[in-house]
Amino acid sequence: MSSTQTAQLMDGAGLARRIVAEAARHASEITRRTGVTPCLATVLVGEDPASATYVRMKRARCARAGIASRFVGLPAATTTAELVDTLGSLSQDPDVHGILLQHPVGAHIDERAAFEAIAPEKDVDGVTMNSFGAMSFGLPGFTSCTPGGIMRLLDEYRVELAGRHAVVVGRSPILGKPVGMLLLARDATVTYCHSRTADLGAVLREADVVVAAVGRPRLIRGEDIKPGAVVIDAGYNPGNVGDVDFDSACERARLITPVPGGVGPMTIAVLLAQTVDAARQQTGATTDVRAEC
Known part of the structure; x- marks a missing residue:
């Protein structure tokens, strides 16, 4: 770091810890009121080391926040149709409240088609056109x-x-x-x-x-x-x-x-907060855990 530094550092790691702690409190409250544990499903296509590391990190953060995680690993040769089918099945699964497709996926996969297979109410990563449109118009939805x-x-x-x-x-x-x-x-x-x-x-x-x-x-x-x-x-x-x-x-x-x-830490914190918020909406729990984005 330069000895002439004048800029103040913006501590994303510290703020992220506070956001995750708040999400954990709300996740616990949802579980207490409904008996349901908020659940994030993470889908990984292939075995890219960096992507696999990111997924493990996100799953570890889920565990610390009282959020259940489901890992779905698919082979690198998975087709667009197969990936779309997997994401569609998770969208229909009532035990899954949020879905994360680890990206980028292989060049042979239509990533946009895969994203659009995620139900808007479970798009806690904010990657669908529905989420982008809602965000752009200031309507309820999940932010990227x-x-x-x-x-x-x-x-x-x-x-x-x-x-x-x-x-x-x-x-x-x-x-x-x-x-x-x-x-x-x-x-x-x-x-x-x-x-x-x-x-x-x-x-x-x-x-x-x-x-x-x-x-x-x-x-x-x-x-x-x-x-x-x-x-x-x-x-x-x-x-x-x-x-x-x-x-x-x-x-x-x-x-x-x-x-x-x-x-970086803020990205994961918002993902967890939005997963808990998705669980709140889907279970009808009254606690408001929306990430203030």
Whole structure:
């Protein structure tokens, strides 16, 4: 870390622990009132080591939060039709309250078709078109977990968004696009940037809030950051490296998320909170456990 650092670190790990603890209390209350334990089903296609590690981590977090987890491992050769059938069966299973398809899946699978096989009321990862539409129109539904976690972090550090210029670098359907819509809902002026954006640095230097979500290590450097800006690094690349060059960005940003320990823990926390909320809705329990995204 640079000796000239001026930015305050945004502690996603600490906030995530509080969110998970709250979800655990509500999960326990649901079980006490209904006899039902909230359950998250995780589907993994193939044996990619990184994906398998993520799944194990999520299952361990479920256990600590009093959430049951069901693991469904499918061979790498699984077809789109077979995956859709598996997700459809889980959607019909009353003992499962939330469904997570670990992505990315193999290139031979139509990922969008697979996502759409998840019932909206169990889409606790916020990946379906139904969830995106509900979020965009401000209607009830589940938020994409990483964008939801980012908004929780911004709220925790009392970042004023109304009237501010937010630049989102990345346009994926489960991160870049939804976080831009959530920022827009808070009255920020939102600019999306991507691989075809001309003079990215010039756009970034006008941003009060930067969300980096493009998957290119250290793409954004300190000279691209407006002094006093808030920098959210949602990138994760080999070697625990984000999309932002941390040391140089710290010299100009007011607030910044570290990698790891920033956005990542928040993603899992929101996933668990939304799983408990899905269980509340499906069991009719009266406790409100909605993640405040």
